[in-house]
Amino acid sequence: MSNTIIIIPSRLAATRLPQKPLIKIKNKTLIMHVYEKAIQSQIGEVYVATCDEQIASEVRKNGGKFIMTDINHTNGTDRVYEASQKLELKDTDFVMNIQGDEPMINPLDIKNLNKLSKEKNLNISTLAYNIEKKEDYDNENIVKVITKNEISDNSATEAINFYRVIKENTSRNIYQHLGIYLYKNSALKKFVNFEKSKNEIKERLEQLRAIDNNMKINVILANYFSSGIDTKKDLEDYIKSFKK
Numbered sequence: 101m102s103n104t105i106i107i108i109p110s111r112l113a114a115t116r117l118p119q120k121p122l123i124k125i126k127n128k129t130l131i132m133h134v135y136e137k138a139i140q141s142q143i144g145e146v147y148v149a150t151c152d153e154q155i156a157s158e159v160r161k162n163g164g165k166f167i168m169t170d171i172n173h174t175n176g177t178d179r180v181y182e183a184s185q186k187l188e189l190k191d192t193d194f195v196m197n198i199q200g201d202e203p204m205i206n207p208l209d210i211k212n213l214n215k216l217s218k219e220k221n222l223n224i225s226t227l228a229y230n231i232e233k234k235e236d237y238d239n240e241n242i243v244k245v246i247t248k249n250e251i252s253d254n255s256a257t258e259a260i261n262f263y264r265v266i267k268e269n270t271s272r273n274i275y276q277h278l279g280i281y282l283y284k285n286s287a288l289k290k291f292v293n294f295e296k297s298k299n300e301i302k303e304r305l306e307q308l309r310a311i312d313n314n315m316k317i318n319v320i321l322a323n324y325f326s327s328g329i330d331t332k333k334d335l336e337d338y339i340k341s342f343k344k
Contacts, residue, residue, distance in 0.1 A: 102192045104144040104214050104282070107167075107183045108134055109176035110200035112152045116331050121155050121200055125339055130329060131155060133203035135164050138196075141210035148200070149183035175306045176200075177281075181292045184285060191286035194218065199279030199328060203338065206324035212253055213282055216320055220256055223287035224310060227322040228275035236276060240264040241330045243277040243305060247319050251275065256318035262305050275319070279328050281307070291315060 110131050114120045121131040128136075131148060138146040148159045151171040159166040167183040180197045189195065196214065198205060209227055217225040228245050236242045244266050249257040250273055262277060283291070297312035299305075310317055329335050 102190070102194055102218065104194040104196055104218075105184065105187060105189065106138045106141070106144060106146040106196045106198060106210075107180045108138060108146070108148045108198050108200050109169075109179040109183075110148050110150045110152075110155050111179075112154060117329065117335065120329065122158060123335065125203070125335075129158055130203055131158060131200050132162050132164070134198060134200055134205070135159065135162075137203065137205050137207055138198055138210065140207035141214070142207075143196070143211055143214045147183060147187075149179045151179075177288075177306055178292055181288055184288060189285045191284070191289075193285045195283045195285055195288050197281045197283070201329045202279045202326060203329065204324075204326040204341075205278065205280060206322070206326065209278075209322045209324055209326070210280070212323070213280065213320055216254065216256060217282045217318070220318070222256060222282070222318045223284045224291070224315060225256060225282045225318040225320060226259070226307075227278040227280050227326075228319050229278060229322045229325055231274065231276045232325070234268060237266055237268045237274075241334070242327065245275050245277040245319060246271050247273045247275065249273065251319050251321040253321045253323055256320050259307075259311065259317040259319050261311060262303070262307055264303055264305070275321075276327075278322055278326050281317075287315065 110121045148166040169182045173179040246260045299308040
């Protein structure tokens with residue numbers, strides 16, 4: 101039977117929110133908030149892939165697992181792939197990439213993504229959520245995905261394209277994309293061996309490399325809201341959510 105390994109790529113070199121993974125929220129660092137959500141999903145072992153000793157030290161002292169990776173990686177997927185190689189996974193195993201700035205991700209959504217993707221034998225899958233605010237269409241920090249059909253939590257449909265900014269009502273089936281992917285290990289190997297595409301570089305969205313090389317990404321509906329922490333405002337909003 102195929103295994104699922106969760107790998108969380110994390111580094112300190114963020115420019116919009118310096119030292120982001122180590123920012124403390126309710127006496128717990130951002131990276132450990134994400135790590136604990138991954139553990140709670142109970143779908144497989146969890147590792148943080150990092151090139152920074154400070155992050156490794158934080159994970160270590162909290163009883164977590166980590167894998168040191170090359171400092172020269174320019175995106176999270178390459179970092180995840182290096183970690184997966186060190187784990188010597190089989191081609192039929194699954195690798196889940198949860199972004200290290202997604203502390204709101206719900207363990208039930210992680211579990212459902214894993215379950216449905218395995219049942220349907222998907223090569224690459226991800227989650228998306230219904231867009232709640234009109235201003236989110238223009239917010240470049242909130243990635244949008246257009247899907248071929250309406251998505252649900254018990255069916256998967258193909259992603260047509262991903263955008264940072266999109267006009268409201270220009271298409272049906274526009275959703276907010278969540279920073280989580282599940283790859284069959286063979287598909288992850290294929291993906292990282294493609295050159296960066298022009299669309300990927302222009303939009304700063306590495307998933308466009310898959311689309312541009314005719315690799316299908318399937319999208320499943322998340323039942324619980326989640327948003328990444330990219331800016332100081334995102335962080336403030338997340339802290340406020342604890343007080344509700």
